[in-house]
Amino acid sequence: MSNPDNSPLASAHHEEEDTPAVSSPKVGFLPIETNWFDRLFISVVIWVALSLFWFRFVEPLGLSIWISNAIALALAVLIITKG
Amino acid sequence: MQSNRLGWILLAPTLVILFFFGVLPFIYVVYVSFHQWNPFAADPTMIFNGADNFRKIVFDAEFLNSVSVTVIFVLFAVISELVVGYVLAQAFMKEFPGKAIFRTIHTLPLIMAPIIVGSVWKLMMTPSIGIIPHYLNAWFGISINIGTSPVAAFATIIIMDIWHWTPLVTLTLIAALVSLPPDPFEQAQIDGANKRQIFFHITVPMIAPAVVATVFIRLMDALRTVDEVWMLTGGGPGSATRFVGVHIFKEVFPKTNYGYGSTISVIVLYLTIVACWLLYVTMLAPRNKKD
Numbered sequence: 001m002s003n004p005d006n007s008p009l010a011s012a013h014h015e016e017e018d019t020p021a022v023s024s025p026k027v028g029f030l031p032i033e034t035n036w037f038d039r040l041f042i043s044v045v046i047w048v049a050l051s052l053f054w055f056r057f058v059e060p061l062g063l064s065i066w067i068s069n070a071i072a073l074a075l076a077v078l079i080i081t082k083g
Numbered sequence: 084m085q086s087n088r089l090g091w092i093l094l095a096p097t098l099v100i101l102f103f104f105g106v107l108p109f110i111y112v113v114y115v116s117f118h119q120w121n122p123f124a125a126d127p128t129m130i131f132n133g134a135d136n137f138r139k140i141v142f143d144a145e146f147l148n149s150v151s152v153t154v155i156f157v158l159f160a161v162i163s164e165l166v167v168g169y170v171l172a173q174a175f176m177k178e179f180p181g182k183a184i185f186r187t188i189h190t191l192p193l194i195m196a197p198i199i200v201g202s203v204w205k206l207m208m209t210p211s212i213g214i215i216p217h218y219l220n221a222w223f224g225i226s227i228n229i230g231t232s233p234v235a236a237f238a239t240i241i242i243m244d245i246w247h248w249t250p251l252v253t254l255t256l257i258a259a260l261v262s263l264p265p266d267p268f269e270q271a272q273i274d275g276a277n278k279r280q281i282f283f284h285i286t287v288p289m290i291a292p293a294v295v296a297t298v299f300i301r302l303m304d305a306l307r308t309v310d311e312v313w314m315l316t317g318g319g320p321g322s323a324t325r326f327v328g329v330h331i332f333k334e335v336f337p338k339t340n341y342g343y344g345s346t347i348s349v350i351v352l353y354l355t356i357v358a359c360w361l362l363y364v365t366m367l368a369p370r371n372k373k374d
Contacts, residue, residue: 032368045360048353055134056141065134 028083039083043076050075109352116345123339136346146347148322149330150354156237156326157305160244164301165294167245168252175257193250201314204243208315229316233323236316240324243311248304252297259293260286295366299359306355327351 028034030042047069054068116136118129140146175186192200210216210228219225229236263286271281287294309328312318318325318333325333327347335344 027371031371032364033371041360045353045357049357051134052137052141052350055138059138 030079030083034083036080039080040076042083043072043079046075046079047072112345112348115342116349118342120342121339122341129342132342136343137350139343140346140350145322145325146327146330149325149327152237152322152324153306153308153326153328156241156244156308157302159241160248160305161298161301163241163245164249164252165298167249168297169256171249171253172256172260175253176260189253190250192247193254195247197247197308197310198314200243200247201311204239204311205315208239229320231320233320236320236324240312240315243315244305244308247311248301252301255293255297255300256290259290263289291366295362298362302358302362303355306351306358 028039030039032038034042050068050072051065054063054065058068059065115129117131117133119132119136120129121127171189175182195203207213207215208227208229210230216227219227227235229239267285267289268281271285276284307328308326309332312324312326312329313332316324318329328351331344331347331351334340334347
């Protein structure tokens with residue numbers, strides 16, 4: 001009987017355990033587990049939705065789209081850091 | 084580290100192909116969406132116009148109508164396909180005479196090109212020569228004309244889509260049902276669970292990933308339906324069946340308005356991604372556990 005720890009499968013198993021996780025799920029104020037890319041994606045989705053809403057309903061009242069961009073940027077920072 | 088590098092080497096061809104055929108065209112469409120561009124005009128240069136195309140799109144009544152028509156179509160078609168597909172998948176899990184022949188015939192619509200499906204249904208639905216209006220009139224006294232009735236045209240497109248794509252749903256659900264382990268079902272039966280309880284508490288949670296994947300595929304396909312509709316109704320009568328795909332086609336090709344067409348494409352892609360993401364979050368995403 002050979003030592004199981006010296007077998008190729010055992011070493012491959014150890015190698016997998018040593019490999020760091022690509023993304024680490026985080027518990028924040030969002031209701032789902034997210035990694036940084038998920039939170040960036042959510043921020044971009046909100047930015048586009050807010051911009052379209054702004055074009056349709058707010059910009060005709062005279063408020064610039066840059067205000068919407070600033071709000072979206074602030075939200076993105078909040079979501080990415082605390083989401 | 085060795086396996087990590089090997090993984091990247093094996094992935095490299097796919098990533099390169101994806102970059103050139105997926106990412107680059109997407110970036111180019113986003114770039115064009117910020118321009119006014121008619122390549123067939125006397126002056127074919129691209130003119131940067133900032134976010135003006137996006138300003139225009141939120142007030143474009145034709146586009147907003149096409150989005151609402153598409154959403155209604157997608158809801159009806161995908162839900163119907165899921166229900167009919169599940170019933171058929173459950174039927175195929177049982178043995179009955181002629182099962183093999185029925186399964187083959189049932190799968191045949193899948194191998195037909197959408198444009199052929201559209202033209203065949205056009206022939207079947209044309210008043211005076213079509214078999215469906217003829218028998219509806221002869222048997223039930225119903226007169227149907229998809230050229231003049233918006234409801235008939237819309238309903239026909241939904242039925243055509245269900246006929247065409249339900250086999251795909253059936254096949255994926257059969258694959259999911261076949262792979263289910265028998266133990267939980269036997270245990271539930273021993274514990275006295277009825278069929279409804281077994282369906283909602285065991286079958287549905289266990290096939291949920293397959294259902295979501297199937298809905299993803301059908302949702303994305305249904306949102307970009309063009310050729311079948313183009314052949315059957317051409318988007319009419321009026322704008323009753325002018326889905327976003329048809330709207331983009333009419334904007335880009337007859338009007339040669341490439342900039343605005345790209346803007347519509349980007350928005351439709353955005354809506355598709357958001358719809359799929361919401362579905363994923365609702366059905367599959369792991370919840371935060373806060374103590």
